[in-house]
Amino acid sequence: MTQALRLGIAGLGTVGVGVVKIIRRHADLLKARTGRPIEIVAVSARDPDKDRGVNLSGYAWETDPVALARRDDIDVFVELMGGENGPAKASVEAALTTGKDVVTANKALLAIHGQALAEMAEAAGRVIRFEAAVAGGIPVIKSLTEGLAGNEVTRVMGVINGTCNYILTRMQSQGLGYNTLFEECAQLGYLEADPNLDVGGIDAAHKLALLASIAFGTKPNFDGIEIEGIEHISLDDIHQADDMGYRIKLLGVAQRTPRGLEQRMQPCLVPSDSPLGQLEGGTNMVVIEGDAVEQIVLRGPGAGEGPTASAVMGDVCDLARGLRIATFGRPADTLVEAKPAITGLPAPYYLRLALLDKPGALAKVAAILGNAGVSIDRMRQYAHAEDTAPVLIVTHKTTRATLDIALEDLRKTDVVSGEPVALRIEQV
Ligand SMILES: NC(=O)c1ccc[n+]([C@@H]2O[C@H](COP(=O)([O-])OP(=O)(O)OC[C@H]3O[C@@H](n4cnc5c(N)ncnc54)[C@H](OP(=O)(O)O)[C@@H]3O)[C@@H](O)[C@H]2O)c1
Numbered sequence: 097m098t099q100a101l102r103l104g105i106a107g108l109g110t111v112g113v114g115v116v117k118i119i120r121r122h123a124d125l126l127k128a129r130t131g132r133p134i135e136i137v138a139v140s141a142r143d144p145d146k147d148r149g150v151n152l153s154g155y156a157w158e159t160d161p162v163a164l165a166r167r168d169d170i171d172v173f174v175e176l177m178g179g180e181n182g183p184a185k186a187s188v189e190a191a192l193t194t195g196k197d198v199v200t201a202n203k204a205l206l207a208i209h210g211q212a213l214a215e216m217a218e219a220a221g222r223v224i225r226f227e228a229a230v231a232g233g234i235p236v237i238k239s240l241t242e243g244l245a246g247n248e249v250t251r252v253m254g255v256i257n258g259t260c261n262y263i264l265t266r267m268q269s270q271g272l273g274y275n276t277l278f279e280e281c282a283q284l285g286y287l288e289a290d291p292n293l294d295v296g297g298i299d300a301a302h303k304l305a306l307l308a309s310i311a312f313g314t315k316p317n318f319d320g321i322e323i324e325g326i327e328h329i330s331l332d333d334i335h336q337a338d339d340m341g342y343r344i345k346l347l348g349v350a351q352r353t354p355r356g357l358e359q360r361m362q363p364c365l366v367p368s369d370s371p372l373g374q375l376e377g378g379t380n381m382v383v384i385e386g387d388a389v390e391q392i393v394l395r396g397p398g399a400g401e402g403p404t405a406s407a408v409m410g411d412v413c414d415l416a417r418g419l420r421i422a423t424f425g426r427p428a429d430t431l432v433e434a435k436p437a438i439t440g441l442p443a444p445y446y447l448r449l450a451l452l453d454k455p456g457a458l459a460k461v462a463a464i465l466g467n468a469g470v471s472i473d474r475m476r477q478y479a480h481a482e483d484t485a486p487v488l489i490v491t492h493k494t495t496r497a498t499l500d501i502a503l504e505d506l507r508k509t510d511v512v513s514g515e516p517v518a519l520r521i522e523q524v
Contacts, residue, residue: 100133101416102169104196106161106187107176108141108148111201111228114405115174115412116150126409130416140164165191172197172415174408180204188213192220197420199411201228201404207302210309210316211431214423224423225411230303231256231380233403234396235410240310240384241425247386249311251351253524257300258378258398259286260326260346264363265376267334268343274329286378296325300348301361308350308359310425311384313432317359320436324362333448333517336488337365340474342446343373347522356435364522365446371395372524383524442493444473448517449506450484451477457511458487464509468502470494484513490521 103119105112119126119134126134138156140163141148158164165173165187173191175198177184184205191198198217200206206213206226217224227237231254240249255261263277272280278295281287286294293299301321309316326346337344342365350359366372371393375381380398385391397403414421424431451457458477465472474490491499499518506512 098132100135101130101412102135102137102171103174103412104138104140104158104164104167104170104172105136105174105176106140106164106183107178108139108152109176110401111404111408112139112141112176113148113150114401115176115408116152118405118409120150126413126416130413132416134412134416137170138164138167161187162190165196166194168194170196172199172412174412175200175202176408178202178204180208185209188224189216192216192222192224195220195222197222197415198224199408199415200224200226201408202226203229203299203302203306207305207316207318210306210424211428214428214431217423218428223415223420225414226306227411228404228407230306231382231394232258232396232398232400233406234380234382234394234398235407236307236382236394237310238410239392239394240307241421244384244386244389244392247388249384249386251349251385252307252311252382253347253349253372253522254304254307254380254382255345255372255375256303256348256380256382256398257294257297257346258380259294260297260300261375261380262286262378263295264326264329264334264344264346267329267331268338271331273331274327292325295327297323297346297361300346304348304350304359304361307348307382308357308434309431311350312352312357312434313426313430314357314434315431316424317357317434317436320357320434321359321361326363328517329363330517332486333519336448336476336478336486337446338368339476340446340488340490341368342366342521343368344519345372345375347372349522351441353437353441356437358437358441359434362520364520366522366524370524442495443523444493444521445491445499446519446521447489447491449487449489450513451487452511452513453480453483453485454511460509460511461487461506464505465489465491465502468505469498470502496520
């Protein structure tokens with residue numbers, strides 16, 4: 097019989113248990129598809145006594161994930177613990193240096209240490225696969241490295257944090273405020289232990305760093321991403337954007353510009369009738385543009401036991417078949433440093449200002465924008481709330497740098513109350 101592919105799985109939480117279930121449920125199907133059995137040899141987690149809802153009795157138990165990674169009776173080390181350092185990094189390194197391929201769902205680990213780990217893998221003649229780390233069940237890495245390999249990618253965009261999209265779409269559809277929905281997400285277990293990873297845009301930025309590296313052949317550069325979370329988005333923004341034909345999304349964008357690689361993870365306005373605008377709830381969407389294919393849109397569940405385990409198993413099956421693609425889609429020593437292009441390409445912006453009820457206030461705002469070189473496309477004034485009135489402005493295309501000059505001057509006037517809100521309108 098053809099030799100089995102032997103797995104060691106570290107981490108038996110949401111994703112790990114999902115992987116065990118698929119391997120048990122689909123043993124015959126996996127063998128038929130890959131031509132060989134896929135077997136779990138040993139597992140590791142912190143608590144050996146926890147009931148995980150699956151039968152683990154046939155697998156060896158290792159208390160230490162590094163010891164599991166070093167076992168000489170496994171071919172592939174499956175890291176599903178999480179964390180950018182600690183046992184995840186130590187065990188992945190141990191696996192590579194002792195001759196195992198690695199499958200992981202750990203975006204933080206790869207966004208921060210991806211280049212060093214890819215080099216380590218290549219030196220050892222091994223590969224690291226991480227489909228589950230980006231957009232859960234959507235096979236976006238496979239699409240970029242395989243299906244779209246004939247394209248020069250020009251732009252990758254995505255809504256790749258389900259929790260943020262859940263909050264923003266519930267604000268829109270239910271009229272609930274950000275704080276209420278944040279609490280709801282905490283109770284439903286939708287938030288990471290550190291919620292700032294979700295609502296602060298960091299988790300999504302980790303994923304964007306990985307997508308950008310594969311799309312543009314650059315070293316993963318998490319520090320080069322402009323990151324802004326959704327905490328300051330108000331119901332007023334949601335409703336007024338809607339009024340103008342837009343939805344607000346936490347959107348990741350990576351694109352080549354004449355000034356370098358632009359990588360942004362920030363709340364943006366997108367047209368309500370675009371695929372991104374219509375994306376509801378916790379679902380993810382990735383849009384890829386290439387010179388030959390033009391545009392493709394991938395949509396699906398970005399998290400959860402089944403979808404994430406599905407992506408892990410796609411990688412495991414590739415290894416069972418002998419498909420060995422370099423970690424970021426090309427040899428690690430050919431990845432180049434990405435020259436970060438901060439606030440590169442001009443775009444229209446949405447501005448919301450709380451204007452004090454003073455004569456000539458609107459004229460003053462228009463003059464400040466004009467003096468900075470920001471021209472107004474549309475402007476609306478809404479009903480007064482006490483002594484201020486919200487004013488919504490859509491600008492013509494401008495750079496963020498130019499807009500920032502105008503915002504600084506607006507803050508200094510005596511007609512604007514509070515902090516102006518400025519959101520980019522993304523052309524999608
Ligand atoms: N959940 C998702 O929907 C999702 C989606 C995409 C990617 N991911 C990624 O998948 C990975 C796992 O996520 P998850 O949601 O499955 O996490 P989880 O439910 O918190 O499970 C983590 C598992 O790792 C084990 N673990 C933690 N520290 C350990 C240590 N020092 N030694 C041995 N085992 C250790 C835990 O053991 P105990 O059970 O004994 O505590 C637990 O079984 C993360 O990198 C995450 O970012 C998750």
